[in-house]
Amino acid sequence: MKLYNNAQSRGMTLFPLLKELEIEDQIEQIHILYEKMHQAEYLKVNPMGKVPCLVDKGIVISEVAAIFTYLADKYMEKGLAPALDDPKRGAYLKWLFFCHGPLTEYMDLKGLGVSDEQIEQRKRSLTFGHEESVLAFLKNGMQQANPYLLGEKISAADLYLAYWLVFAISFKILPYLDEFKPFIQLIGSRDSMKDVPWFQKINA
Known part of the structure; x- marks a missing residue:
């Protein structure tokens, strides 16, 4: 497998998944x-x-969520994706x-400085x-987490959500709400997240 990527892309979210699947040396x-x-x-690779x-x-396979889904399914024996x-x-x-x-669209618009008034005016099309x-x-998802989104077992969805939550909080796009803290601390304690700078920043 080949993974085309760079350090300034959303593809950085994939590294914790590769570690959890133990396939870093296969890519x-x-x-x-x-x-x-x-x-x-x-x-020619990605138009x-x-x-x-x-x-x-x-x-x-392009698009981060598609790559997450593909790899977690390909290595389903690792337990990061529920069976079909x-x-x-x-x-x-x-x-x-x-x-x-929805989450990354929201983050992108906030990061571009689009005003709350403009967002409100276009909310039906967002x-x-x-x-x-x-x-x-x-908040509803965090309150229902027990302790992970799907219950007792971690999934690729937990890794993906936690990364983006911490990224958004670090750049003050989202507030660090009390409802988020147990989930973020739980995922941040995993070895796969040790090198993710946003987790180090938020827990400093």
């Missing part, structure tokens, strides 16, 4: 500079000109794609609606 890491992403050679992008035996017939599969997918859709909806969804 060739290809660092690609931003200015080379839109050149013909890389566009979007974006990273990360995983290539496995000729299969090209597991009732928890629906909630698992919900969290993965909430992170990839996947997250408005800030109150995002916070309510997150």
Whole structure:
């Protein structure tokens, strides 16, 4: 497998997953500079000109949530993805794609300095609606976590959500609410998260 990535991309969220799956040595890491992403050679791999992008035996998987889902399913014996017939599969997918859709859209708009007034005016066309909806969804999920999103076992969805929560809190896009703290501290205590700078920053 080949993983096209760079240190300034959302693909950094994948590293804890690779560690949890114990497949770091099975993936060739290809660092690609931003200015080379839109050149013909890389566009043959991913016409979007974006990273990360995983290539496995000729299969090209772009989009972070898709790569999370693909790898967790490929190595299902590691226990990071519910089986296809597991009732928890629906909630698992919900969290993965909430992170990839509404949460990151919200973070991007806030990071670009889009005003609350503008967001309110366009809320019907936004996947997250408005800030109150995002916070309510997150708080509800954190309150129901026992201790992980799906219960007693950690999943790839926990790793993905925790990374983005801590990133958003570190850059003051989201508040560090009391409801978030037990979940963040739990995930942050795992060896796979030890080198993630956002966790070190928030716990400093």
